[in-house]
Amino acid sequence: MVADREGVVQHYLGTDALGRDVYSRLIYGARVSLLVGFTAVFIGGALGVVLGMTGGYLGGRVDALIMRLADIQLAFPFILLAIMFLVVLGSGVLNLVLILGIGQWVTYARIARAQTMSQREKEYVEAALALGASGASVLFKTILPNILAPLIVIASFNVASVILAEAALSFLGLGVPPTVPTWGGMLAESRDQLLAGRWWLAVYPGVAIMLTVLSFNILGDWLRDFLDPRLRGAD
Amino acid sequence: MPPPPAAAPGIGAASAGRRADTSYLAEHLMWQYVISRVVQAGIVIVAVTLITFLTLHMGGDPTYLYVSDRASDEEIQLVRERLGFDRPLHVQYLSFLGGLVQGDTGRSLTYRTPAMNVVIERLPATIELTVMAMLIAVVFAIPLGVIAALNRGTAVDGGIMAMAMFGQSIPSFWLGIMLILFVGLGLSWLPISGHVPVLEPLLKGDFERAWTNLPNALRYLIMPAFTISLFSMSRNARLVRSSMLEVLSQDYVRTARSKGLREWNVVMRHALRNAWMPVVTMLGLEFGFLLSGVVVVETVFSWPGVGRLVFNAINQRDVPLVQSAVVMFAGVFVLLNLIVDLLYARLDPRVRLS
Numbered sequence: 001m002v003a004d005r006e007g008v009v010q011h012y013l014g015t016d017a018l019g020r021d022v023y024s025r026l027i028y029g030a031r032v033s034l035l036v037g038f039t040a041v042f043i044g045g046a047l048g049v050v051l052g053m054t055g056g057y058l059g060g061r062v063d064a065l066i067m068r069l070a071d072i073q074l075a076f077p078f079i080l081l082a083i084m085f086l087v088v089l090g091s092g093v094l095n096l097v098l099i100l101g102i103g104q105w106v107t108y109a110r111i112a113r114a115q116t117m118s119q120r121e122k123e124y125v126e127a128a129l130a131l132g133a134s135g136a137s138v139l140f141k142t143i144l145p146n147i148l149a150p151l152i153v154i155a156s157f158n159v160a161s162v163i164l165a166e167a168a169l170s171f172l173g174l175g176v177p178p179t180v181p182t183w184g185g186m187l188a189e190s191r192d193q194l195l196a197g198r199w200w201l202a203v204y205p206g207v208a209i210m211l212t213v214l215s216f217n218i219l220g221d222w223l224r225d226f227l228d229p230r231l232r233g234a235d
Numbered sequence: 236m237p238p239p240p241a242a243a244p245g246i247g248a249a250s251a252g253r254r255a256d257t258s259y260l261a262e263h264l265m266w267q268y269v270i271s272r273v274v275q276a277g278i279v280i281v282a283v284t285l286i287t288f289l290t291l292h293m294g295g296d297p298t299y300l301y302v303s304d305r306a307s308d309e310e311i312q313l314v315r316e317r318l319g320f321d322r323p324l325h326v327q328y329l330s331f332l333g334g335l336v337q338g339d340t341g342r343s344l345t346y347r348t349p350a351m352n353v354v355i356e357r358l359p360a361t362i363e364l365t366v367m368a369m370l371i372a373v374v375f376a377i378p379l380g381v382i383a384a385l386n387r388g389t390a391v392d393g394g395i396m397a398m399a400m401f402g403q404s405i406p407s408f409w410l411g412i413m414l415i416l417f418v419g420l421g422l423s424w425l426p427i428s429g430h431v432p433v434l435e436p437l438l439k440g441d442f443e444r445a446w447t448n449l450p451n452a453l454r455y456l457i458m459p460a461f462t463i464s465l466f467s468m469s470r471n472a473r474l475v476r477s478s479m480l481e482v483l484s485q486d487y488v489r490t491a492r493s494k495g496l497r498e499w500n501v502v503m504r505h506a507l508r509n510a511w512m513p514v515v516t517m518l519g520l521e522f523g524f525l526l527s528g529v530v531v532v533e534t535v536f537s538w539p540g541v542g543r544l545v546f547n548a549i550n551q552r553d554v555p556l557v558q559s560a561v562v563m564f565a566g567v568f569v570l571l572n573l574i575v576d577l578l579y580a581r582l583d584p585r586v587r588l589s
Contacts, residue, residue: 071275072282077568079527080561081286087549087557088290160404167406168531172546187409191535199416206409214404221400 014200016186017193022200025181026208032175032182033212036097037163041155043101048108049151053139055109056116063113070106078103079165086174093176096169100162107154115147149227156220160213167209183209268580276573283565287558288331296320300554301344340562341555345548350559354541358563359434361540363452364533365525367460372467372521377511379468380475384510385502387480395472402469407528411462411535418458425458428537459536463528467521471514479510515582518575523568 013022055063082099089095119125120143128142169175170184178185183205190201291297298315306314315321319330334340343350383395419427431452436444482488483506491505492498533542541560548556 068278072279076279076283076286076565077523077527079530080564083530083545083549084287084290084557084561085293087552088293088554164404164406168408168527171406171408171531172534172549174549184406187406187412191412194412194416194420202409202412202416206406206413209406209409210401210404213406214401217400217404 013204014198016189016201017196017198022186022204025186026183026204029181029183029186029205029208030212032093032170032180033163033166033209036093036100036166037159037216039097040100040162040166041104041158043097044104044158045108045151045155047101048105048110049112049144051105052109052112053116053143053147056113057120057135057139057143059117066109067113070109073103073106079168082165082169083172083174086169091169091174091176096166096175100165103165104158104162107158108151111150111154112147115150116143119143119146153220153224153227156216156223160216160220163209163213163216265580269577272573272576272580276569279569280566283569284332284335284562285328287562287565288328291554291558292324297554300552335562340559343548343556343559344553345551345556350553350555351563353556354544354559354563357539357541357544359432359438360430360538361529361533361542363432363434363456364459364463364538364540365522365529367456368464368467368525368528369518369521371460372464372471372525373514373518376468376471377475377507377514379472381479381502381507381510383472383476384479384483392476396476399469399472402465405465407462407466408531408535410465411459411532414458414462415535426455427458429455430539431455459532459538462535463525463532466528467524471517471521474513474517475511478513479506482506482510485509515575515579522571526564526568 011021011023013026015021016025051066055066082103085099086095116139125138125142128138133142166175167182167184167187170182171188173185173188175182175184186205187202190198190205193201296315298311298318298320301318302311302314319327322330331340338351339349340351342348343353346353379395379399383392386392415427418424431448431454433445433448433452436442436448488501488506491501496505529540529542530545531542532538533540534546537543541563545557545560547553548560
C-alpha cells in the first residue's frame with residue numbers, strides 16, 4: 001500500500017517501476033484474459049460442435065476425415081503451434097483468439113460426435129425427419145439442445161485452460177501489445193524487479209490468474225455434478 | 236488415445252491358413268496394430284512439417300525476416316534467390332522436407348550456424364528437466380490419489396482434492412517466480428537459476444564427472460522440475476483417485492477382501508495395479524504438457540535448454556530456430572506416444588483387439 005502525505009491510501013497494491021498503479025492495471029488486465037478466454041472457447045466450441053456433429057451424423061468418409069484431423073492435432077503439443085503462428089503472424093488480440101480457438105476444437109468435436117451418434121437413432125430424431133425437417137435443422141435444432149449439457153461442462157473447464165494459455169503466451173511476449181496491461185505481461189515485467197525487492201509486482205497478477213482459473217474450474221466441477229451426474233468423477 | 240485405424244495391410248495372410256492357432260492370431264493382430272500405429276505416426280510427422288513450413292509463408296514473403304529494414308530492392312531480391320524463396324511453394328516444401336531428413340532446417344538468424352545443431356546442443360538440459368518433472372508428477376500423484384480414494388468423503392480426501400484443484404489453477408511460470416521469491420531469495424534454500432549438467436557428460440562417456448555433478452545438479456533441478464510438474468501431478472492425483480474408486484467397487488476387490496487378505500495387500504496388489512492404468516495411458520500425452528511448460532519455466536529459471544532457446548528465438552524473430560525446435564519437440568512427442576501406445580498394447584491385449 002502506498003499512502004500520500006496526509007495518510008490517504010493512493011495505491012492499494014502499490015505501483016510498478018514506472019509508477020503505474022498495480023490495482024488498476026490488474027482490473028484492466030481482466031479484460032484481455034476474460035475476452036480471450038470466452039471468445040476463444042466460443043470459436044473453438046462452435047467449430048468443434050459443427051464438425052463433430054456433422055461427422056457423427058453423416059459418418060463414413062466425412063467422419064473419418066474429421067477424426068483424422070483431430071488425431072493429427074492431438075499429436076502435436078498445442079502451445080508450440082501457437083508460438084509458431086504468433087511469431088510469424090505477429091501478436092495481437094485477434095490472432096491470439098483465433099489460434100487459441102482453433103486449438104480447442106478437438107475436445108468439442110469428439111464429445112459432440114459421440115453424443116450425436118448416440119442420439120441419431122433416437123425416436124425424436126426420426127420423428128423430426130418424418131415431419132420433413134432438413135438435415136441441418138435436425139442437427140442444430142433437434143439434436144443440439146439434447147447434447148448441450150456435457151459441452152457446457154467442458155467449456156467451463158476450457159475457459160480456465162485458455163486463460164492459463166493466454167497468460168503463458170503473454171508472459172512470452174506473444175500476447176497483446178505491451179502497452180495493453182495483461183496479467184501474463186505484468187508477470188513478465190515483474191521478473192526484472194524481483195532482485196530490486198518489488199515482490200508485489202509478481203504476487204498480485206499471479207493471484208488474479210489463479211483465482212480466475214480456480215473459479216472456472218470449480219464452476220466446471222459444479223456444473224458437471226449439476227447438469228450431468230453421469231460424468232461425475234470421470235475426469 | 237486415438238483409436239487405431241481399422242484398415243491395415245494383412246501380414247503373412249498367405250500362411251494364415253496353415254497356422255490358425257491362437258498364438259499366431261494374437262501375433263498377427265499385434266503386428267497389424269504396430270504397423271497401423273507406425274503409419275499413423277508417419278502421417279502426423281508429415282502433417283507437422285507441412286504446418287511448420289506453411290506458417291513460415293503465412294506471414295507473407297519470408298525473405299523480409301532475413302534482410303534488414305534498410306535493404307534495397309536489389310539486395311532483397313538477391314537474398315530471396317539465395318534462400319530459394321522465389322521458387323514455387325511445393326518445390327520449396329520438398330526441399331524443406333529433404334533438408335529435414337538430413338537434419339538441416341536452415342541457418343539460425345542469430346547464431347549463424349545450422350539451426351538444428353543449436354537445438355540439439357540444448358536438448359540434454361531439457362531432457363533432464365522433463366524426466367525429473369515426469370518423475371515428480373507420477374511418484375507423488377499415485378500415493379496422493381490412493382490416500383484420497385481410501386479416505387473418500389473425509390477431510391483428508393477433501394484436502395488432497397482441494398490442493399489438486401489449486402495445483403491445476405496455478406500458472407506454472409507464476410509458481411516458478413513465487414518459488415524464486417520465497418524459497419530462493421527469501422529462505423536461500425535452493426539456487427534461483429543455473430544448471431549443472433549430468434546427461435551431457437554422460438553422453439560423452441565421462442561417467443565420473445556425471446556422478447560427481449549429480450548431487451549439485453539435483454539442487455538446481457528441484458525448483459524448476461516441481462514448477463513444471465505441479466499441474467500434471469494434480470491432474471494425475473485426481474485421475475488415480477477416480478479410477479481407484481472405480482476399481483475398489485469391483486467384484487475382484489470384494490473377493491480379495493472376503494478371502495481375508497489384509498487391506499494393505501488388497502489395495503497394493505489387487506486394486507492399485509489396475510487403477511493406475513489410466514495414468515500410464517496419459518504418460519505419452521503428459522510429455523507434451525510438460526514440454527509446453529518447459530518453454531516458460533526454463534525462461535523463469537534461466538535454464539539453458541531448448542525452451543529458453545525458443546523464448547530468445549521468439550524475441551529475435553529467429554524463425555528457422557523456432558521451426559527447428561518445434562519440429563524437434565513434435566518429433567520426440569510423436570515418437571514417445573508411439574512407444575507408449577505400443578507398450579500399452581503389449582500390456583493390455585484389449586487395446587489391439589478393439
